[in-house]
Amino acid sequence: MSLDPKELEDFRAEVRAWFEENRPADPGFLLPQSFMEVGTDEQFHFLRDWQRKVYEAGYLGMAWPKAYGGGGQPQALQDIVTREMMRAKVPFMVNTIGLNWAGPLILNMGSEEQKKAYIPGILSAEDIWCQGFSEPDHGSDLGSAQMKAVRDGTDFVLNGSKIWTSLGVHARYMILLARSNPHANNKYEGLSFYLIPMQIPGIEVRPIRKLTGEYGFNQTFFRDARVPESCLIGGEGNGWRVAMATLMFERGAAGGQAGGHAMMSTEVSEVVALARVAKRGGRPAIEDPLVRDQLVRFLIEERGLALNSARKRLAPLNAEYPLSIAMAGKLAVSEFQRRLCQFALSLEGGRAAYYVGDAHAIDRGLWQRAYFNAFSATIGGGTSEIQHNIIGERVLGLAKS
Amino acid sequence: MFEGAKRPTIKFSDEQAQLLDIAASFARDKFPLSAARARIAAEADLDKEIWSEMAALGWLGVAIPEDFGGSGLGLGEAVAIVEPLGRHVAGTPLVSTTLLAQALLKAGTEFQKRTYLPKLAEGGIGALALSEESGDWNLTNLAATATKTVDGVALSGVKTFVTDATSAELMLISVLWNGRPALAVLDRAAFGKGRMTRETVIDETRRSYRVTLDGMVVQDCYFLEAAQTAAAFKHLDEAACLLAAAEMCGGAAGVIATTVEYLKTRKQFGRLIGSYQALKHPMVDALMLLDAARSHLYFAAGVVGEGKEGEIAVRMAKAAAGEALAFAADRAIQFHGGFGFTYDCDAQLYRRLGLWGEARHGDAAWQRARLAELML
Ligand SMILES: Cc1cc2nc3c(=O)[nH]c(=O)nc-3n(C[C@H](O)[C@H](O)[C@H](O)COP(=O)(O)OP(=O)(O)OC[C@H]3O[C@@H](n4cnc5c(N)ncnc54)[C@H](O)[C@@H]3O)c2cc1C
Numbered sequence: 001m002s003l004d005p006k007e008l009e010d011f012r013a014e015v016r017a018w019f020e021e022n023r024p025a026d027p028g029f030l031l032p033q034s035f036m037e038v039g040t041d042e043q044f045h046f047l048r049d050w051q052r053k054v055y056e057a058g059y060l061g062m063a064w065p066k067a068y069g070g071g072g073q074p075q076a077l078q079d080i081v082t083r084e085m086m087r088a089k090v091p092f093m094v095n096t097i098g099l100n101w102a103g104p105l106i107l108n109m110g111s112e113e114q115k116k117a118y119i120p121g122i123l124s125a126e127d128i129w130c131q132g133f134s135e136p137d138h139g140s141d142l143g144s145a146q147m148k149a150v151r152d153g154t155d156f157v158l159n160g161s162k163i164w165t166s167l168g169v170h171a172r173y174m175i176l177l178a179r180s181n182p183h184a185n186n187k188y189e190g191l192s193f194y195l196i197p198m199q200i201p202g203i204e205v206r207p208i209r210k211l212t213g214e215y216g217f218n219q220t221f222f223r224d225a226r227v228p229e230s231c232l233i234g235g236e237g238n239g240w241r242v243a244m245a246t247l248m249f250e251r252g253a254a255g256g257q258a259g260g261h262a263m264m265s266t267e268v269s270e271v272v273a274l275a276r277v278a279k280r281g282g283r284p285a286i287e288d289p290l291v292r293d294q295l296v297r298f299l300i301e302e303r304g305l306a307l308n309s310a311r312k313r314l315a316p317l318n319a320e321y322p323l324s325i326a327m328a329g330k331l332a333v334s335e336f337q338r339r340l341c342q343f344a345l346s347l348e349g350g351r352a353a354y355y356v357g358d359a360h361a362i363d364r365g366l367w368q369r370a371y372f373n374a375f376s377a378t379i380g381g382g383t384s385e386i387q388h389n390i391i392g393e394r395v396l397g398l399a400k401s
Numbered sequence: 402m403f404e405g406a407k408r409p410t411i412k413f414s415d416e417q418a419q420l421l422d423i424a425a426s427f428a429r430d431k432f433p434l435s436a437a438r439a440r441i442a443a444e445a446d447l448d449k450e451i452w453s454e455m456a457a458l459g460w461l462g463v464a465i466p467e468d469f470g471g472s473g474l475g476l477g478e479a480v481a482i483v484e485p486l487g488r489h490v491a492g493t494p495l496v497s498t499t500l501l502a503q504a505l506l507k508a509g510t511e512f513q514k515r516t517y518l519p520k521l522a523e524g525g526i527g528a529l530a531l532s533e534e535s536g537d538w539n540l541t542n543l544a545a546t547a548t549k550t551v552d553g554v555a556l557s558g559v560k561t562f563v564t565d566a567t568s569a570e571l572m573l574i575s576v577l578w579n580g581r582p583a584l585a586v587l588d589r590a591a592f593g594k595g596r597m598t599r600e601t602v603i604d605e606t607r608r609s610y611r612v613t614l615d616g617m618v619v620q621d622c623y624f625l626e627a628a629q630t631a632a633a634f635k636h637l638d639e640a641a642c643l644l645a646a647a648e649m650c651g652g653a654a655g656v657i658a659t660t661v662e663y664l665k666t667r668k669q670f671g672r673l674i675g676s677y678q679a680l681k682h683p684m685v686d687a688l689m690l691l692d693a694a695r696s697h698l699y700f701a702a703g704v705v706g707e708g709k710e711g712e713i714a715v716r717m718a719k720a721a722a723g724e725a726l727a728f729a730a731d732r733a734i735q736f737h738g739g740f741g742f743t744y745d746c747d748a749q750l751y752r753r754l755g756l757w758g759e760a761r762h763g764d765a766a767w768q769r770a771r772l773a774e775l776m777l
Pocket of ligand 1: 036130131132133134135136137138139140141163164165166167217375376377379380381382383384385386389401678
């Protein structure tokens with residue numbers, strides 16, 4: 001089904017009106033900027049209700065198959081909705097892991113039963129998903145993960161621990177990478193990938209306090225937790241391949257996500273607004289030539305990122321490094337956000353020393369918190385250093401480090 | 402305007418795609434880096450053979466309307482030719498010729514357009530005598546003058562960085578006339594009366610001249626329409642930024658490829674040096690700067706001339722391309738080790754291309770200052 005520009009424009013107008021009308025009221029507490037920052041039950045429930053409402057309006061999973069609760073419509077329509085959501089600055093879709101990587105993975109590689117069982121709950125936010133990849137001793141070196149999955153008849157028995165589990169306390173399911181064969185030829189072949197329920201005996205989730213002082217992610221402990229072999233996805237011993245496919249979805253290097261935005265990003269215009277009210281030597285900071293130069297640098301960079309997405313679709317302009325823009329997106333955006341927030345904080349002068357909770361903090365301490373939280377994306381999902389390695393090796397073809 | 406969430410589109414035509422393809426293979430064939438070195442050493446200012454091939458391909462008229470002997474495309478198509486040439490450090494008179502035509506299109510009299518545009522489209526070289534000893538990037542800050550005399554209008558003053566002056570058939574000259582910035586287009590008979598001295602410039606592939614205007618006497622009819630002159634200056638500046646951005650994006654792509662190749666072959670401590678993160682990670686940073694710069698470039702190529710948005714786009718493109726090339730070529734020298742310090746290493750050709758490009762029509766900091774005026 002192809003749509004003419006007029007139909008697309010009409011649809012956009014309809015969507016815009018819907019989000020204007022249905023934008024949730026200010027809850028009276030600070031909302032997280034991304035799924036990695038959901039720290040309280042009230043934040044969680046507020047965001048879950050919002051996702052359900054968007055889904056029920058038909059604006060989520062629009063291009064996913066109807067049979068599993070999707071809309072069976074063209075991706076172009078979902079893209080319009082996602083863009084309008086960002087434009088309207090409504091809260092993000094909290095079931096991020098489900099919508100953006102577990103879901104596409106299940107649709108891609110899962111069995112019919114798995115699709116039927118999991119996809120509808122991902123879309124409605126009934127089933128929140130979390131991700132069990134990182135371990136206390138193995139993060140960047142994911143391939144060395146040691147958590148045990150020992151076969152016992154038609155079950156697997158899980159022992160060990162996963163850490164930095166975002167949404168862990170709220171999740172009904174987890175995508176889990178674990179070692180099913182400690183004697184495999186190499187470390188990668190010993191891994192298997194599971195879709196496991198969280199509410200079973202032997203799984204305990206403990207919140208971890210993050211650098212902002214709030215709670216965000218968790219450590220998950222497994223003690224003889226037992227799951228059936230039907231939890232496997234991609235086949236026993238194929239865990240590494242499945243994990244790599246998952247990371248492609250997670251980093252946005254592969255398409256097929258349900259849609260909706262996954263994080264609230266800071267725009268340069270907000271920092272420009274701050275520079276107009278912040279003072280330097282009694283004058284608005286925006287009059288300082290160095291501040292102006294830096295703001296323009298950020299404006300150029302911000303637009304460059306938006307234009308990269310536009311250029312990515314023009315094959316003749318991607319002939320030399322076809323994967324470059326897609327593979328570098330996460331690195332580019334996360335580092336940009338971190339530097340932008342850091343700069344915003346510097347504009348506050350002496351008042352940058354306040355922190356969230358002090359009545360005198362500018363914007364309730366938003367920028368202090370935003371800067372700290374920005375590291376969630378430069379570390380989570382594979383650190384910036386690891387992204388550099390990957391791009392250097394896969395895009396430029398340099399030798400492995 | 403340009404909200405973060407609104408997805409911008411890049412206008413990219415089939416013609417641009419074709420030209421990009423053709424220009425890339427032409428540049429590969431005709432301008433290996435050894436050719437750049439040969440051009441530096443050559444006696445003659447111009448390789449006439451290559452130039453006439455470029456003319457035969459119709460490249461000099463891409464941004465000239467069909468009525469005036471061109472192919473009626475636009476500056477966006479010129480970008481698709483200039484970028485691959487930049488990659489091969491192929492400094493030809495293409496850019497100055499294209500820009501001279503742009504000035505005529507903006508402010509030329511009917512007579513000037515009819516007479517000169519077809520000439521340029523056919524391969525007549527255009528030279529730009531716009532900058533002066535002050536090095537000011539504001540093209541209307543002028544010291545050269547035009548004065549009415551009994552014989553006509555006498556020009557006086559000094560113009561700098563006039564590339565391909567000796568090969569040119571037409572020269573665009575900026576002067577103060579009655580205290581106002583003015584533009585005149587001179588044919589060889591007129592500008593030949595001035596004195597030309599070869600300049601030693603940082604990008605050695607350029608044939609650049611200092612041109613003394615004293616002795617040149619012209620008539621009123623050499624001047625571009627006074628009422629359009631301000632617009633022509635502005636357009637020249639913006640078009641020059643766009644094409645310089647194209648050249649520098651090409652340069653950045655070229656120097657990244659050259660350096661990556663070295664990092665894939667050179668070994669130290671028994672390992673390919675490209676495996677060291679101290680080299681690998683900055684190469685990725687260079688690639689990301691290039692990606693952003695090219696996105697800016699092709700966006701700007703589609704909106705150049707469209708008022709304030711067009712100006713913002715070309716200035717961003719030039720700032721981004723300048724910084725991308727500066728970073729990539731600077732690291733290229735370092736990453737070639739002792740060889741990088743030699744004249745033989747191609748890294749210097751690219752670093753020089755970037756320094757030249759930044760020194761013409763405003764470096765990145767200058768562009769950002771203009772952008773601050775436009776956007777903040
Ligand atoms: C907010 C947040 C949420 C997260 N959510 C989840 C989640 O839901 N599920 C999950 O499984 N994980 C999650 N993570 C974990 C994240 O994926 C890991 O933290 C990350 O992959 C890094 O692993 P590590 O913490 O063990 O650090 P390490 O791997 O120990 O890295 C330490 C430092 O060394 C650098 N380094 C390591 N190896 C190399 C190398 N080869 N070359 C160069 N530098 C290197 C790293 O870049 C880093 O700077 C989350 C992390 C954060 C911050």
